[in-house]
């Protein structure tokens with residue numbers, strides 16, 4: 001089970017550079033007990049945003065990376081054998097409901113269908129979590145908030161949320177930051193100089209223009225930060241671009257050659 005909890009109360013909020021009014025929208029949703037859905041490509045800042053907001057609001061955060069094996073019990077909890085006794089162990093969603101925390105379901109479309117059913121009574125004004133196994137019906141503690149994200153891109157054409165699920169969330173669309181902001185993020189995250197950050201960001205823009213033709217998904221801000229981190233640590237610029245911004249995008253030798261040509265054109 002791929003879940004971890006972090007209690008961030010009192011902790012400094014991690015760096016997040018806002019793109020639009022997402023901070024205000026999230027705060028308004030939090031004030032009014034509304035669940036939030038973040039849509040956008042991989043590595044564009046959704047998780048960082050949620051971590052930042054949890055710290056800002058002083059609420060603990062439970063993050064669950066959803067996958068196609070994730071079941072309702074992984075979220076809610078299960079009976080486990082401990083020292084010869086059977087004990088109930090809360091899952092991350094139940095813990096968040098009890099503690100008034102934020103529960104963040106990353107890539108929620110990957111989760112099995114029985115998971116979305118669990119979310120329904122939690123995401124309307126009932127705010128309850130029925131736990132069939134224990135017979136409990138938990139009322140969400142003040143502060144509980146459900147946040148989910150998904151990537152509506154190419155590979156998810158067949159995987160999407162049912163209207164009855166998606167129409168329970170306030171939703172915001174995220175995308176890669178505009179060049180100037182992405183440069184600031186890359187500098188901040190990696191410690192690289194402005195000039196080379198600008199170069200990497202310009203290259204990322206060119207690579208993103210190939211999305212849909214040659215590439216399934218444009219290069220993420222995460223990968224640009226990786227490349228910059230390697231360069232800041234002393235790696236040759238071309239090598240860092242190759243391992244962090246080209247190889248992760250495709251396995252196709254022809255496409256890779258095309259991308260390498262693009263790099264030469266951008267770097268001059």
Ligand SMILES: Nc1ncnc2c1ncn2[C@@H]1O[C@H](COP(=O)(O)OP(=O)(O)OP(=O)(O)O)[C@@H](O)[C@H]1O
Nearest residue numbers: 015016017042043044045046047048189221222225
């Ligand atoms: N607005 C931003 N402010 C600060 N850092 C950002 C921002 N956008 C992107 N980043 C950087 O990009 C990295 C990847 O972002 P993040 O992990 O939030 O992606 P994501 O959208 O949640 O991706 P996934 O859907 O794959 O989980 C972050 O670790 C951070 O370095």
